[in-house]
Amino acid sequence: MPGYRRGLLPGDFSATIDKDGARLGILGLNTAFLQLADGDYQGRLALHARQFHGACGDSGPDWARQHHACLLLTHHSPVWLDRDARGQLDGQIASYGRFALHLCGHAHETALQQVSEGGTETRRQFQGRSLCGLEHYQEIRDGRVQRKVDRSHGYAAGRLELTSADTGNLLLWPRRAWKRRGQLELIAEPDVVLPVDEHTEPIPIKLLQPFRAQGGGPGHGQAISAVTHDIGLDASSSPRLCRMPDAPGPTPAPTDPQAPATTPPAGPERRLVYLSYSHQDRDWHRRLRAVLDAHPALKDRIWDDTKLRAGRSVTQEIRAHVPQARVMIMLGSPDYFAPGCGARELETLPALADWQRGDLDILWLRVRGHPIAGTPVADIMAANGPGAVPLDSLVPDAQDAALRHLRDQVLDLIGASPAAGTPATAARFHCFLSHNSSDKPRVRELARALAARGLNPWLDEEQLRPGLPWQPLLEQGIRDSAAVAVCIAADGLGPWQDAEMQAALQLAVRNPSQPVMAVLLPGAPDQPALPAFLAVRGWVDLRGGLKADGLDRLIWGITGQRLGSPAAWPGAPAAGAQARGGAVDEQSAVQVVAADTDADAWKVDCAALVHPTALAQPKSPDQPTPPVHPTPLPQAAAPDAPTYPRAAAIWRKKLDFLLEQEALSSNPAQRFEIAEQIAECRAKLRELGVQP
Amino acid sequence: MHFNWLHLTDFHQGLRDQDWLWPNMQEEFFRDLERLHAKAGPWDLILFTGDLSNRGNPQEFVRFEQEMAKLRGRLNQIAPGPEPLLLAVPGNHDLIRPAAKDPLVKLLNRWGEDPDVAEAFWNDGACGYRQVIDTAFAGYTSW
Numbered sequence: 001m002p003g004y005r006r007g008l009l010p011g012d013f014s015a016t017i018d019k020d021g022a023r024l025g026i027l028g029l030n031t032a033f034l035q036l037a038d039g040d041y042q043g044r045l046a047l048h049a050r051q052f053h054g055a056c057g058d059s060g061p062d063w064a065r066q067h068h069a070c071l072l073l074t075h076h077s078p079v080w081l082d083r084d085a086r087g088q089l090d091g092q093i094a095s096y097g098r099f100a101l102h103l104c105g106h107a108h109e110t111a112l113q114q115v116s117e118g119g120t121e122t123r124r125q126f127q128g129r130s131l132c133g134l135e136h137y138q139e140i141r142d143g144r145v146q147r148k149v150d151r152s153h154g155y156a157a158g159r160l161e162l163t164s165a166d167t168g169n170l171l172l173w174p175r176r177a178w179k180r181r182g183q184l185e186l187i188a189e190p191d192v193v194l195p196v197d198e199h200t201e202p203i204p205i206k207l208l209q210p211f212r213a214q215g216g217g218p219g220h221g222q223a224i225s226a227v228t229h230d231i232g233l234d235a236s237s238s239p240r241l242c243r244m245p246d247a248p249g250p251t252p253a254p255t256d257p258q259a260p261a262t263t264p265p266a267g268p269e270r271r272l273v274y275l276s277y278s279h280q281d282r283d284w285h286r287r288l289r290a291v292l293d294a295h296p297a298l299k300d301r302i303w304d305d306t307k308l309r310a311g312r313s314v315t316q317e318i319r320a321h322v323p324q325a326r327v328m329i330m331l332g333s334p335d336y337f338a339p340g341c342g343a344r345e346l347e348t349l350p351a352l353a354d355w356q357r358g359d360l361d362i363l364w365l366r367v368r369g370h371p372i373a374g375t376p377v378a379d380i381m382a383a384n385g386p387g388a389v390p391l392d393s394l395v396p397d398a399q400d401a402a403l404r405h406l407r408d409q410v411l412d413l414i415g416a417s418p419a420a421g422t423p424a425t426a427a428r429f430h431c432f433l434s435h436n437s438s439d440k441p442r443v444r445e446l447a448r449a450l451a452a453r454g455l456n457p458w459l460d461e462e463q464l465r466p467g468l469p470w471q472p473l474l475e476q477g478i479r480d481s482a483a484v485a486v487c488i489a490a491d492g493l494g495p496w497q498d499a500e501m502q503a504a505l506q507l508a509v510r511n512p513s514q515p516v517m518a519v520l521l522p523g524a525p526d527q528p529a530l531p532a533f534l535a536v537r538g539w540v541d542l543r544g545g546l547k548a549d550g551l552d553r554l555i556w557g558i559t560g561q562r563l564g565s566p567a568a569w570p571g572a573p574a575a576g577a578q579a580r581g582g583a584v585d586e587q588s589a590v591q592v593v594a595a596d597t598d599a600d601a602w603k604v605d606c607a608a609l610v611h612p613t614a615l616a617q618p619k620s621p622d623q624p625t626p627p628v629h630p631t632p633l634p635q636a637a638a639p640d641a642p643t644y645p646r647a648a649a650i651w652r653k654k655l656d657f658l659l660e661q662e663a664l665s666s667n668p669a670q671r672f673e674i675a676e677q678i679a680e681c682r683a684k685l686r687e688l689g690v691q692p
Numbered sequence: 693m694h695f696n697w698l699h700l701t702d703f704h705q706g707l708r709d710q711d712w713l714w715p716n717m718q719e720e721f722f723r724d725l726e727r728l729h730a731k732a733g734p735w736d737l738i739l740f741t742g743d744l745s746n747r748g749n750p751q752e753f754v755r756f757e758q759e760m761a762k763l764r765g766r767l768n769q770i771a772p773g774p775e776p777l778l779l780a781v782p783g784n785h786d787l788i789r790p791a792a793k794d795p796l797v798k799l800l801n802r803w804g805e806d807p808d809v810a811e812a813f814w815n816d817g818a819c820g821y822r823q824v825i826d827t828a829f830a831g832y833t834s835w
Contacts, residue, residue: 024695032782032787037801073780075701075783103741104742184716185724
């Protein structure tokens, strides 16, 4: 073809396109000649001005000047070049605003970048999406190796308009395949801001030589003016920059220093913690929500698609809430980063744009294995640290730790204290049901009854996966439960139940907010033989069967929340409580203990079931008034008695137990934890007016 | 007055699974071209920024040329007129990889560490390094 010249290396060329008196120069340079094998070549490839001059005959600059505008084509973006080659590109080849646009590919992702350093002419670079990018990888799920393919398809149309004798405009229509209803459709590229009619705002360029349209009139200029007028834009306006990754992945880069400073309109207050995920990861979402919801500082700030209101537009609701996000949590997985994932278009990409502006923080957690390179978050440090080990490759304990770590990072970002009100564990179950296997039918009934009341009990036959060693799973079940119920019937404690109970008690020492209680089932002896530490925690008596009031009591012990109204509680006339001169409110749970000691149907030591910290906390006016038995109170009513004798006795017993444990323990870490517990006991005793 | 182009890149002709994944995508690609043509066409140029093929062998370039012929045919259906000119640069998949143990290849891999390699490469068009590169891109050059 006329105007085509080969260059120094294979693939180097220059070409001139003449059209209606305008001359467009195209320079193509080979940047791939050193990438001769597998491996990481980023920052290692070469390019030289000799290629430029060689492709242009003799002098690259002379060739360029013969055109009104020029385009540069290379396979790699500059980030793949070594330092010398970048110097060659910036200082010798693409210097002096010689190329209106540098087109490249290789990374399979779209990126538009515009850079001006030190007041030099702006360099513009457009990295196109692969027409057929298929990235193969393997994923191990449920012990099976699965082959996966990440697809990236797209292309772009471009236009160079010559708008006047000296200026022109660039317009780009980047396209990208997007999965909708299971099929791929090409749409306007979401990774680039395309404000009008699926193209970029016009990017003004200076022509390399004056252009006089054939026919002498301003006809072309008029035509172009008409286009820009139609879309309501000023052709001379400065371009608004899109995402500007300067890396194979969509790496956010600083905005163009030459671009006019824009002040975004004041948006809604950003206070939400937005949870973005693929529905394929709904189990992870549920687990994370349980951890986040348990923290009082987060409970009312979480927003995700479970909060969508029926009958409202999903798109509008999401678009209304993303700008309110202070933190966006993304659960990274192959499905989440798949082009067709609905979250990506509505949540991920808008959030990334906000992140680039510094308007919100992104915490992304790699829950399932997938290639990070090429994802929109490739340049953002994962919440699970360098390397972002996928959560599904971890043991459950480590998974929970990672979820809690993420929660702490969220708290840090919103300025809340991780310690405040934080449960020591991320409980997945309300109650671990420890029992003798001979009592299984009754315990199964109990589990069903608790489930019917909205609780999620841990029962071995439902949770122990066949084929796996079950002792560690038992311990994990205890860790994952907010409370432990040691169920006792005629046969007493079973051999493993005893071990479970010991494990639960050990954990309870470290985590005083995890109630551990005995539950007496039908057939249990009148005086069950319980280890001292369990005995002082009292028991829930279900020997008469699964009656509603007994279950209420158990749920109180498990959740710390009392159900029903005070009037409905047995033997609890509110007037009687008031008649005690307000002592009920002040004495709180301790009086419950005293009052219930005499009740036939209720033998639960509520002081042990209420979280220990509650003993020292003032009672909230809206908390239900504890019932007071009408019969005389053996201790609490005596005016000279210590204010909280029973509570003091419990803390004293706990202190004695801890001191004993401290003497026996040789593990420094354990001793440290015990020492902290001892200090807490002593503090409580002092608060109760007892010398520890 | 304006120049219009289509920018295509990274087709990787011959890539595993492309044989069954591409036909549906191609159909959508052609549909989308028709949609976009009304806004951004007709196109004077097709600019291809590398990785036309997957392994750089001549058969892949033959197949790639067939794909481009289909594209041109489709564009002509959308708007009969002059055929857009295809201009391309090679990518790292458009070369046949030389033997990794070839001493010259090993030296080329030390480009950044040994300045003698780059000096010989740029100054001596007949040097062994350039022959390695010319051979690797032979399939692309023939195309």
